[in-house]
Amino acid sequence: MSEPRPDELIRKMEHKPHQKGWMDTPVNIRKGMYCYASNPKSVEYLGLPNARAWNPLDVDWKLPPDWQEIIHKGFRERLDKFRSFKIFMDVCVRCGACADKCHFFIGTGDPKNMPVLRAELLRSVYRNDFTIAGKILGKIAGAREMTIDVLKEWWYYLFQCTECRRCSVFCPYGIDTAEITIMGRELLNLLGLNIDWIATPVANCYRTGNHLGIQPHAYKDMLDFFVEDIEEVTGVKVEPSFNRKGADILFITPSGDVFADPGTYTAMGYLILFHYLKDMGLDITWSTYASEGGNFGFFTSHETMKRLNKKMYAEAKRLGVKWILGGECGHMWRVINQYMDTMNGPADFLEAPVSPITGTKFENARSTKMVHIAEFMADLIKHKKLKLDPSRNDHLKVTYHDSCNPARGMGILEEPRYVINNVCNHFYEMPSNTIREQTFCCGSGAGLNAGENIELRMAGGFPRANAVKHVHQKYGVNMLACICAVDRAALPPLMDYWVPEVGVTGLTELVANALIVPGEAERTTDLRGEELQGKEEAEDA
Amino acid sequence: MNINYLASLIAVIVLFLLVYVGVEAAGLRYFFGVLLPYLAVIIFIIGFVKKIVGWAKTPVPFRIPTTCGQQETLSWIKPAKIDNPTTGSGVFVRMLLEILCFRSLFRNTKMELREGDKLSYEWEKWLWLFALAFHYSFLTVLLRHLRFFLEPVPGCVKFLESIDGFLQIGLPGIMISGIILLAALLFLLLRRILIPQIKYISLASDYFPLFLIIGIAITGILMRYFTRVDIAGIKELTIGLVTFHPTVPDGGIGGLFYVHLFFVSVLIAYFPFSKLMHLGGIFMSPTRNLTTDTRATRHINPWNYDVKVHTYEEYEEEFREKMIGAGLPVEKES
Numbered sequence: 001m002s003e004p005r006p007d008e009l010i011r012k013m014e015h016k017p018h019q020k021g022w023m024d025t026p027v028n029i030r031k032g033m034y035c036y037a038s039n040p041k042s043v044e045y046l047g048l049p050n051a052r053a054w055n056p057l058d059v060d061w062k063l064p065p066d067w068q069e070i071i072h073k074g075f076r077e078r079l080d081k082f083r084s085f086k087i088f089m090d091v092c093v094r095c096g097a098c099a100d101k102c103h104f105f106i107g108t109g110d111p112k113n114m115p116v117l118r119a120e121l122l123r124s125v126y127r128n129d130f131t132i133a134g135k136i137l138g139k140i141a142g143a144r145e146m147t148i149d150v151l152k153e154w155w156y157y158l159f160q161c162t163e164c165r166r167c168s169v170f171c172p173y174g175i176d177t178a179e180i181t182i183m184g185r186e187l188l189n190l191l192g193l194n195i196d197w198i199a200t201p202v203a204n205c206y207r208t209g210n211h212l213g214i215q216p217h218a219y220k221d222m223l224d225f226f227v228e229d230i231e232e233v234t235g236v237k238v239e240p241s242f243n244r245k246g247a248d249i250l251f252i253t254p255s256g257d258v259f260a261d262p263g264t265y266t267a268m269g270y271l272i273l274f275h276y277l278k279d280m281g282l283d284i285t286w287s288t289y290a291s292e293g294g295n296f297g298f299f300t301s302h303e304t305m306k307r308l309n310k311k312m313y314a315e316a317k318r319l320g321v322k323w324i325l326g327g328e329c330g331h332m333w334r335v336i337n338q339y340m341d342t343m344n345g346p347a348d349f350l351e352a353p354v355s356p357i358t359g360t361k362f363e364n365a366r367s368t369k370m371v372h373i374a375e376f377m378a379d380l381i382k383h384k385k386l387k388l389d390p391s392r393n394d395h396l397k398v399t400y401h402d403s404c405n406p407a408r409g410m411g412i413l414e415e416p417r418y419v420i421n422n423v424c425n426h427f428y429e430m431p432s433n434t435i436r437e438q439t440f441c442c443g444s445g446a447g448l449n450a451g452e453n454i455e456l457r458m459a460g461g462f463p464r465a466n467a468v469k470h471v472h473q474k475y476g477v478n479m480l481a482c483i484c485a486v487d488r489a490a491l492p493p494l495m496d497y498w499v500p501e502v503g504v505t506g507l508t509e510l511v512a513n514a515l516i517v518p519g520e521a522e523r524t525t526d527l528r529g530e531e532l533q534g535k536e537e538a539e540d541a
Numbered sequence: 542m543n544i545n546y547l548a549s550l551i552a553v554i555v556l557f558l559l560v561y562v563g564v565e566a567a568g569l570r571y572f573f574g575v576l577l578p579y580l581a582v583i584i585f586i587i588g589f590v591k592k593i594v595g596w597a598k599t600p601v602p603f604r605i606p607t608t609c610g611q612q613e614t615l616s617w618i619k620p621a622k623i624d625n626p627t628t629g630s631g632v633f634v635r636m637l638l639e640i641l642c643f644r645s646l647f648r649n650t651k652m653e654l655r656e657g658d659k660l661s662y663e664w665e666k667w668l669w670l671f672a673l674a675f676h677y678s679f680l681t682v683l684l685r686h687l688r689f690f691l692e693p694v695p696g697c698v699k700f701l702e703s704i705d706g707f708l709q710i711g712l713p714g715i716m717i718s719g720i721i722l723l724a725a726l727l728f729l730l731l732r733r734i735l736i737p738q739i740k741y742i743s744l745a746s747d748y749f750p751l752f753l754i755i756g757i758a759i760t761g762i763l764m765r766y767f768t769r770v771d772i773a774g775i776k777e778l779t780i781g782l783v784t785f786h787p788t789v790p791d792g793g794i795g796g797l798f799y800v801h802l803f804f805v806s807v808l809i810a811y812f813p814f815s816k817l818m819h820l821g822g823i824f825m826s827p828t829r830n831l832t833t834d835t836r837a838t839r840h841i842n843p844w845n846y847d848v849k850v851h852t853y854e855e856y857e858e859e860f861r862e863k864m865i866g867a868g869l870p871v872e873k874e875s
């Protein structure tokens with residue numbers, strides 16, 4: 001199957017809905033737009049319901065005979081447990097302000113990707129099952145029965161939402177489609193209807209501590225490779241420690257950065273930064289047990305999220321550290337910022353985080369006891385603790401992509417910009433409607449970063465790519481910085497597709513490029529082995 | 542023709558015929574003038590309270606505000622105290638702006654593909670403007686109607702009327718709120734009918750309240766400016782209603798008044814079972830009304846429960862030899 005070319009994809013983006021009503025338009029599960037079904041082994045490993053092999057294209061999804069009952073009860077249970085869900089089911093007035101805010105609607109033109117309609121897919125069943133008006137008036141009140149076709153429609157469109165929350169910024173009642181998608185996916189999981197790009201990483205993470213299923217010895221090996229690479233570029237030998245009891249700080253970051261370019265350069269960045277700070281008093285350890293910052297459980301159910309997240313505090317307690325430092329990741333930080341303390345706290349065995357180098361007390365993290373690496377680095381730079389040579393990033397013209405969750409589930413907007421401005425000489429912002437709290441998703445978040453749904457990903461990433469293209473053409477931007485591991489995996493193919501010649505980098509990679517490490521050899525390349533500007537000519541002369 | 546708005550329009554026409562025939566032909570003045578309004582108010586109060594209590598009793602397990610600005614973090618970075626509020630007062634202002642100024646709607650943009658492949662986002666203020674116009678003019682009209690329920694008429698109501706009627710055109714003086722209300726309603730209706738996307742998402746329950754309120758506004762305007770109604774008789778009835786000594790004055794009050802009153806009764810009885818409950822919901826939306834200091838203050842989930850976890854011991858048990866081989870520290874050597 002070949003994916004459509006960019007111009008073909010744009011031609012498909014008609015934002016004109018069908019003549020027929022949406023309830024009368026059955027779902028068409030199309031190749032390139034959906035992810036493969038969950039592997040039964042992964043579902044079984046976690047003890048989640050209805051593990052079996054199934055195919056979304058088959059008529060028979062091998063559901064339990066009482067599936068309607070399960071959905072109905074599950075719906076009721078969640079309405080009783082989450083005020084958000086109940087209110088969001090009741091108060092939407094369908095003003096349509098959210099419609100063209102969704103990257104999937106913009107990119108696919110499919111009307112059911114308007115956030116309001118995505119929610120209506122559930123609301124229609126809610127009205128039928130739980131409201132008086134729906135029970136009496138039926139379809140005229142916007143109610144419909146839960147049928148197998150409706151279920152398939154749920155599945156198709158709830159896995160075309162990246163839970164990025166952009167729509168919720170614009171909603172006059174703050175209705176958050178992420179919340180609706182989260183509930184919908186929970187319900188689907190009651191029937192074993194997950195996608196494999198979520199289910200298998202979750203099972204891996206449960207077993208080995210990280211999504212990629214990297215076992216402890218291999219995890220250490222991978223970091224050892226980076227140690228060698230770093231020595232090649234800088235001449236400095238860094239010495240990370242693992243599972244070390246008695247360290248002051250535990251460092252947790254997404255495993256994606258240990259595994260694949262360009263995230264690996266961000267991981268190298270961490271190693272260099274920690275080495276630099278070692279003599280200044282940083283005592284930090286990595287963990288192989290809690291070797292995943294991300295949490296695909298968040299895309300499965302609240303319970304699964306909690307089961308995976310619990311390792312962070314458990315490992316911090318076992319190692320006896322004072323607090324936890326977290327790497328660059330998107331949804332990881334939504335989980336840490338808005339869920340972790342509530343689910344798995346109180347972390348009363350830890351101390352309120354204090355930077356050992358600057359003495360800054362991170363008051364904003366005093367209960368959860370976990371600090372974001374961008375907060376940590378911004379504080380270091382502000383206190384002039386890092387010796388930096390920003391000209392080493394002069395071959396880069398950088399723009400910054402606010403990753404959805406840190407932007408709209410946390411609000412970490414200035415710290416990364418402050419860091420970039422101190423380590424790069426050329427920084428250009430994308431248009432204001434596409435950054436900060438209005439940032440556009442990469443199109444592959446919330447577990448949708450698979451290979452088989454590439455058309456969906458390229459369409460969903462179009463608004464982001466389009467804004468990058470704007471600064472690429474206007475200022476010659478050639479590097480897109482971000483603080484999310486999924487971004488680092490998803491944006492490179494997106495750039496190749498829409499804006500070739502723009503690379504993707506993590507924040508810490510840029511810092512490590514600029515960081516003047518004591519005892520280092522003169523750098524002629526950046527961490528990627530690319531020639532630094534000016535060095536080439538100097539050598540020739 | 543679209544079944545959703547057609548059905549709503551027909552419903553409102555049927556309601557009109559029902560009351561008009563009921564009053565003019567069958568003489569059911571007491572039924573439409575006293576019984577139904579009381580019933581409607583009872584339904585409204587019970588329904589509204591039940592809905593709010595239902596929401597309030599449902600726990601807020603996680604603190605999930607949508608952050609729309611810089612978090613409070615390092616002391617030298619300026620936080621967005623309203624859009625990312627860490628304090629109760631910040632939340633209060635955020636909610637105030639949301640409820641009184643429709644702040645989120647104010648952000649609205651309109652996306653367009655230009656020159657083939659360039660996305661642009663233009664500030665779209667019309668929905669915000671007309672939504673504000675609708676709500677505030679409706680509120681003004683509502684407050685003006687206190688004149689029918691209070692004797693003597695309070696000074697503030699008279700003051701409101703004098704502002705509302707500042708144009709002083711013709712006799713009786715034009716009340717600007719009524720005109721704005723009708724204009725805003727027509728805008729909100731037309732955008733649902735004319736914009737294909739909005740039409741596509743609109744349900745009958747989106748058109749019905751619009752037609753109903755349009756009916757209320759039109760009958761009100763007709764009574765005020767175009768037909769002669771017995772104001773004294775109407776006030777006798779309305780005062781009777783609020784003092785619980787209901788009377789129906791003989792004759793005088795035309796059928797039009799009963800249509801007006803009936804539409805209002807239907808609206809308030811319908812209110813708690815419809816999307817109109819956004820009136821209450823907006824105060825309780827967890828993405829707006831909570832502080833964002835989630836890492837500084839622990840939020841309690843009342844139904845938090847223990848889950849099955851893959852412990853470190855189980856992990857080490859499975860990988861111990863490999864860990865030892867790689868030189869990783871372990872808890873148990875064998």
